[in-house]
Amino acid sequence: MKASEESTVTRVDKQKRNKHRYNVHLDGEYAFSVHEDLLIKYRLLKGEVVNKEQLQTILEEDEKHRAYLDAIRFIGVRPRSVKEVKLKLKQRGYEPPLIQGTVDKLLDQNYLDDTQFAKMWAEQRVTFNKKGKKWIQAELAQKGIDRSKIQEAVEGIGEEEELTSAEDLARKKWPTLSGEEYEKKRKLYAFLMRRGYTPSIVGEAVKRITGESIEEFD
Structure with a gap:
């Protein structure tokens, strides 16, 4: 110029x-x-x-x-x-x-909305990616979402919805695990915990898959 x-x-x-x-x-x-x-x-x-x-x-x-x-x-x-x-x-x-x-x-212009984004993300992750609430909370925090909006998003995930997600994932994982029955259950429990599900959700999912609660083989 x-x-x-x-x-x-x-x-x-x-x-x-x-x-x-x-x-x-x-x-x-x-x-x-x-x-x-x-x-x-x-x-x-x-x-x-x-x-x-x-x-x-x-x-x-x-x-x-x-x-x-x-x-x-x-x-x-x-x-x-x-x-x-x-x-x-x-x-x-x-x-x-x-x-x-x-x-x-x-x-x-409503092209950006962290509240709606957090809800959409949480629903998508639990339903299609089989992630638990703890995992979702960590992801949303990394994306800069305010703590209150994260809490609102994960509270929108029903307990049965999260449990169904964990159970679906557990059913796919179970046949791939090796070792004795006891060891397989331990591995399944640890796997679900790493995916961000709470101990209570993991315990119930393992029980539905194996027929035993985690306390029964602690």
Whole structure:
């Protein structure tokens, strides 16, 4: 970008790799690229004259636009927590104020909601991934979810729902275990504990699979 007060748009080319972005040339030299929405908004057409202040505004708005689109694409793969989006934008090289502004906009538009995210995550993990509440709590904490929201999410998992999850997992694991009956039960108990199920859930799941409670072979 030139240091003169005003510059003239001499050429505008659509990028080959990104059909929504355009390369803008000022006074015969490449100056910057911009999203098509801003190209239209600011009428960056050949022959148009822009000053330094306008250019600065355009570049700042384009960066905000890029950050927003990067976040939307990231969320589009699957729901994300606020912390995950912030980390992704940081990895993309955006500065903290811009990251926070982008997140605030997504929160206002309900694209981000840690309460709903935590509930969805908990339900999905217990039902399809066969994880217990303790495991889920640890995962949500890593994703930056507030403790109260984590508690609300795991409380939404019914005891029978968690027990069914543990029992399903135990039935698949049981035939793969080696050793005497006593040792197999010990291994099954330890396996379920590592998956984040509480001792009471594990004990009941083992009992349903083996016909004996954990106390009976302690």
